[in-house]
Amino acid sequence: MTTSRPGLVPGTIVKLNRRVRISGGGRELIGGSPTRVLYLSEAASRMIVNRKVSVNDAGTGLLADRLLEAGMADPVLASLPDLDLATVTVVVPVYGRPLALDRLLTSIGSQHRVIAVDDCSPEPEPIQAVAEKHNVQLLRLAVNGGPAQARNAGLKHVATPYVAFADSDVIVDTNTISLLLKHFNDPQVGLVGPRVLGLDDGEGMNWIERYEEARSSLDLGVYPATVRPRSPVSWLPGAFLLARADALGEGFDAGSRVGEDVDLVWRMAEQGWRVRFEPEAKVWHEHRQAVAAWLSRKAFYGTSAHVLALRHSEAIAPAVFAPWSLAVVAAILFQRPWSVPAAGAITTLAGWQITRKLGRSEHPVRVGAGLTARGLMAAQTQTMALLVRHWWPLAVAGSFFSRRLRRALLISCVVDALWEYRRTRPQLDLFRFALARRLDDLAYGSGVWYSALKGRSLRCLLPDVRRNPK
Structure with a gap:
């Protein structure tokens, strides 16, 4: 921009x-x-x-x-003032599942123009019947190209200033679009996403669904945020998005069947648009119930890593360290008698260097100590995440030969599960939550490694070490 x-x-x-x-x-x-x-x-x-x-x-x-x-x-x-709901067109990519489409269109209602794009479903007649029932425009693609291509096909027929993309397996709250639309009072905002919660079908949730309700990959939390790489909220799920139509250009990367939502968010951020996450607006997503299907989906998400690394090499890094924080982590992982004193000395030196840069501050030592503590905490949590998620194949293999690595991996598994259990407060016992948490990481990490090895590049697995992390 x-x-x-x-x-x-x-x-x-x-x-x-x-x-x-x-x-x-x-x-x-x-x-x-x-x-x-x-x-x-x-x-x-x-x-x-x-x-x-x-x-x-x-x-x-x-x-x-x-x-x-x-x-x-x-x-x-x-x-923020309300904006006219008639300025929004909803594009729905569809592949089979007419009952889910009917449920979504019912939740959207009749106050928006809706374009359903049938991505070459094997049985198109039920899709057509649902579209006619709700009086929505139906486009049918001759070849299945994936959700990104289907959304782009619908985008070409949008004539309103704003466009919403809704997957057929979600339900939209009555005020979702109106709340998200408010953000476009800020002319710098190009894209907004709601909170994505798990859909309860009324038959109760099994343990996988309860875990997803608390720790879904699609649920980005309860706090609003600016969305951009390396932020607490760094992406938005494509399950539901509302965009300024003229900010989208050609839209999603039509060649991607996974990670196209992440790519869109990062491209828009690179172009200078603001991207917002708004948890007051909600949609409900039909989470997978069977363990095999759930794990397969998690691994599928991970396979986007290599392609994203080719396009966004700096943004994709699984961890970002300052040199001093990396040195602290290395000292602790060595688990030697000198590890704690060395980590303390490095942290003290880093804190002193940070304090020197805060000459305009009224309390430079206090502020510097706080910034150093934040950096240290971020380094520790990122290291645990690397061991149990992105680097788990190496960590597990290495633990057979190194007692220290085995201890670090075990501590990371336990501490991570306890921290997330306390933070999310799921309606699930600790044992099954911890089991699901570890399966989640194993599946996603497997997908990342598959994409890296297939692409013959480990870039998506390498942390970024820089003096001024951004």
Whole structure:
């Protein structure tokens, strides 16, 4: 995105998110993505009242825009005007499953134009019958090309300013589109996604569905966020997306059957568009119930890694370390008598170097210590994730020969499961949650390795080490 656009509409309110800490008498904001210290003028600091900025002039508009861009604040939906629902066309890629399509179209209702794209279903007649029942436009493709190609085919027939893409196995809440549409009051927003929850069919959930309800790959949590690579929310699932039609260009990568949603988000972020995750808006997705089908899907997600690495080499890294944090991790993994003292010395030195860069801060030592602690925690959690998810084949193989690696792998498996169990509070006992968690990682990691070996490149498995991680 190279052209400038108007700013936020008057009346917009943005609120500092939970990760932002205010220091220095209100003139220092610590947080964002990547984590940074934002220094404010006295006048700018007074614009923040109860952690909120209300846009009413050029100054407050500039501050609110800067906070949004830094990932430090999120818009308050109640402050944004409603936009006309008739400006949205819904595109639905379909391959079989007419009952699911009927359920989705019923949930959408009649207030939007809907284009259903039959991706060469083996039995097209039931699809056609459902389309006629709901009076929606039906396109039929001559060759099955996957959901990305089907969405693009529908996109070519969209004449409204906004387009929603809805997979046929979801149900849309009555206010989902209206809530997401509010975000387009910000002219910088190009794409928005809702929270994707598990669909309860009324017959109760088995243990896999209960795990997915708490820790689904598609559920990005309860907090709104700016979406971009290496942020707490780094992608949006294609199960449901709402976009500014003129921001999409040619749309999804038609050659991809998996990871096309991640690719779209990252391309739009690279072009300068804001991408938002809005958990107040919800859709319900029909999760897989059988263990084999569930694991197969997880592995399928992992197979997108190599293709994404070819297109987004910096964004795909499974972990990002600063040199000092990598040195701390290495010292701890050695598990020698000198490991803890060495890790402490490296951390202290890193904290001192960070503090030196905070000359404008009112409390540089305190702020530097906090930033160092955040970096250290991020390094530890990323290392555990590498051992149990992306690098598990190497970690398991190495554990047969190394007692220290075996201990590190075991600790990572247990700590990761306990942390996620406490964080998500699933309606599932700890043992089955931990089992599902490990199966989830094994399947996804297998998919990543398959894609890497098939593509003859380990780029998607390599961490990124840089002095100033972004």
